[in-house]
Every structure is written in C-alpha cells, then in structure tokens.
C-alpha cells in the first residue's frame with residue numbers, strides 16, 4: 548500500500564518542520580530568527596567576495612549582526 552506510506556512520510560515531514568520552526572533564546576527569552584548574514588570580505592587579490600553565514604538573531608546579538 549504505497550499511499551499509506553506516502554501519507555506517513557508527509558506527516559513526519561510536517562511534524563519536523565513544525566518543531567524546528569521556533570527557537571526561544573534562553574538568555575533574553577525572545578524568539579530567535581534565522582537569517583542569512585552577508586558580510587563583505589576581500590580576498591588576497593583585492594576582489595570583493597560576499598560571505599554568507601547562517602545566523603540566528605535575538606536581542607542578544609541583534610546589534611552585532613545588524614551593526
């Protein structure tokens with residue numbers, strides 16, 4: 548019964564997305580928002596290379612991330 552298998556797989560996926568979705572910071576008690584932080588970096592040849600970093604932003608590091 549392939550249909551039954553498909554349904555349970557979708558349910559599992561949905562459950563995982565739901566549980567990962569919100570993360571609360573233990574320090575400030577605010578919701579952490581996952582963002583992609585792009586920083587400027589110059590290589591040895593002087594060419595500009597954007598560096599992408601995945602960070603989670605809450606009140607603790609908000610000023611640090613947004614400058």
Ligand SMILES: [Zn+2]
Pocket residue numbers: 572573574575576577605606607608
């Ligand atoms: Zn925090």
